[in-house]
Amino acid sequence: MTASTEGADVIEPGEVRTRAEIRPVLGGNPQGGICPSGAHVSLYSDPDVGEQHGYYDGWLAEEDEQGPIFEYTGAGKSGDQTFDGQVGAGNRAVLHHMQQKRMLHLFTCVGKVPKSKTKLHRYLGAFVVDPVEPYVWRRGHGEDGRERNAIVFRLRPAEDHLAPAARDMIPPADETSAEFVPFVATGASFQADPATSGALPLPKQGSRKKRSASRAPAPNAETSGAFVDSETFRTTMSLRAATTATVAxxxxxxxxxxxxxxxxxxxxxxxxxxxxxxxxxxxxxxxxxxxxxxxxxxxxxxxxxxxxxxxxxxxxxxxxxxxxxxxxxxxxxxxxxxxxxxxxxxxxxxxxxxxxxxxxxxxxxxxxxxxxxxxxxxxxxxx
The missing domain is CATH 3.40.1350.10 (Trna Endonuclease; Chain: A, domain 1)
Structure with a gap:
């Protein structure tokens, strides 16, 4: 069942809506997997489509020291995916969303409206690209059946309460395999400014409720004598660490x-x-x-x-x-x-x-x- 959007200005994780119900809140095109609009970039994942072409979007079961990772395949149905030109515009929007002060909003298709071809999308929440390794290259097949290089974005939850759900996990490999694939230079993300150069702390969904006074940024410690709160300190330290890693x-x-x-x-x-x-x-x-x-x-x-x-x-x-x-x-x-x-x-x-x-x-x-x-x-x- 979809949620009513009459007078609504926020979408909560777990809600299921059609694109027609999502667009008044987040904007974006009525079609396509990556839909930039204003302060938002909406990402639509369809497990059925991905499985047909041999790839899966979803949470990795193996977390690293920074927490969970959601892998999202970039735009481009056939041929090598790219960050260049008009074809790569959507991929660039994801890669540089922090510099452009946009938040990523991730949806996964969960079926269709009864007796209709209209797809239903469940909201997973707000995300950011991993600031240290925003994407990896993956060899796979395009819609035309030919092998190609795909961009797989590594997304991190932007909010602490977002936790991976078993239904959104990437299935484990049935067997061990090693495939010789063409070398792909990692260039696009490292030719630009580090992905961490955007304004942080990370913005929440633009339509969400305002922060309470206790969550407001701390005054400047040098001029006011107040301590910088621990969240700001951790953010500053993580920015420095990520910038150092990006340079390396x-x-x-x-x-x-x-x-x-x-x-x-x-x-x-x-x-x-x-x-x-x-x-x-x-x-x-x-x-x-x-x-x-x-x-x-x-x-x-x-x-x-x-x-x-x-x-x-x-x-x-x-x-x-x-x-x-x-x-x-x-x-x-x-x-x-x-x-x-x-x-x-x-x-x-x-x-x-x-x-x-x-x-x-x-x-x-x-x-x-x-x-x-x-x-x-x-x-x-x-x-």
């Missing part, structure tokens, strides 16, 4: 693209692996794979001990699933870094049989598994 990811993206160009220039066949693990809802994707030499690379935007330890763990995890008919056994694992690692880390690399490539001070790549390196495993190439 920009460096990682540029580093990976540069090294791929080196491999391609040497005539190597490069790509990545997309991995599904039985029983899990999330999809893993490696950074770079050299199919010519059977080498798996994990890139990091810094050479800190923390990043190196993470890269080692990721390589040991991914390598078990990377198999090809052309090569026997697991791939050789190599960490790709922006600069030289701490000297004592080399013994750790040797212990786990992991190589390392890094960019030297003069902008050249140095280390293992570089084309033309010879037996020494050392080479250099302009960045």
């Amino acid at each position: 990811m920009r460096r990682e993206a540029e580093l990976t693209q540069s090294f791929k160009s080196l491999l391609d220039g040497a005539g190597h066949r490069t790509g990545a692996f997309q991995i599904k693990v039985k029983g899990l809802t999330s999809t893993l994707r490696t950074d770079l794979y050299d199919a010519t030499t059977h080498v798996l690379y994990e890139a990091k935007g810094s050479s800190t001990r923390e990043d190196i330890r993470m890269a080692i763990g990721q390589l040991l995890d991914y390598a078990r699933y990377v198999t090809t008919p052309e090569h026997v056994g697991e791939p050789r694992c190599v960490i790709l870094l922006t600069d030289a690692p701490p000297p004592d880390m080399y013994s750790l690399f040797d212990r786990h049989h992991i190589g390392v490539v890094y960019r030297s001070d003069d902008g050249r790549f140095v280390g293992d598994a570089i084309p033309g390196a010879g037996d020494e495993g050392l080479s250099s190439v302009p960045s």
Whole structure:
């Protein structure tokens, strides 16, 4: 049953409405999955349509340290999805919604009005793109049946009370699989300002009730002597952390693209692996794979001990699933870094049989598994 919209100026999570009943509140087009309008961007997900084309929008069962994630597939029915031009306008609206001070409102189709073709949509709530990793690339099939690259947005609930419901979960994988897929440069999100540059604390739905006095922003601590409330402090800290992470990811993206160009220039066949693990809802994707030499690379935007330890763990995890008919056994694992690692880390690399490539001070790549390196495993190439 749909809720009456007469005099209504708010939609609460869990309410079911038609688009005709949603548009007076949030605006947007009567058709399409991504509908920007004023201070809002309405996102419509249809599980039946997604399943027909081999993808699922929904909550991941595996949460990270920041909480739950909802995966939402971008706009574009056939061919590679994009952020460019008119075709990519909807995807850009999602990616840059914070800079544009818009809130994302997520709906999922739950059937049709009885004896009608009009679809019903349940409101899941207000969301924001993950400020650190706003989207990932996913290989799949378009409406025309051909393989293509799809943009999968990683959405976070904008309000604490929004919790994942079992009915909206992505189904776990029936079996483990690893697919060699084309490399896609992560560029759009990192060429623009960080996704965290929008006004925060995050805005609530524009039509919701105003904050109570106790939730109002705290006065400036320096001029009034009042303490900054803990919510503002946490928001400031999370912004700093997210901005730092975004800078590192920009460096990682540029580093990976540069090294791929080196491999391609040497005539190597490069790509990545997309991995599904039985029983899990999330999809893993490696950074770079050299199919010519059977080498798996994990890139990091810094050479800190923390990043190196993470890269080692990721390589040991991914390598078990990377198999090809052309090569026997697991791939050789190599960490790709922006600069030289701490000297004592080399013994750790040797212990786990992991190589390392890094960019030297003069902008050249140095280390293992570089084309033309010879037996020494050392080479250099302009960045």
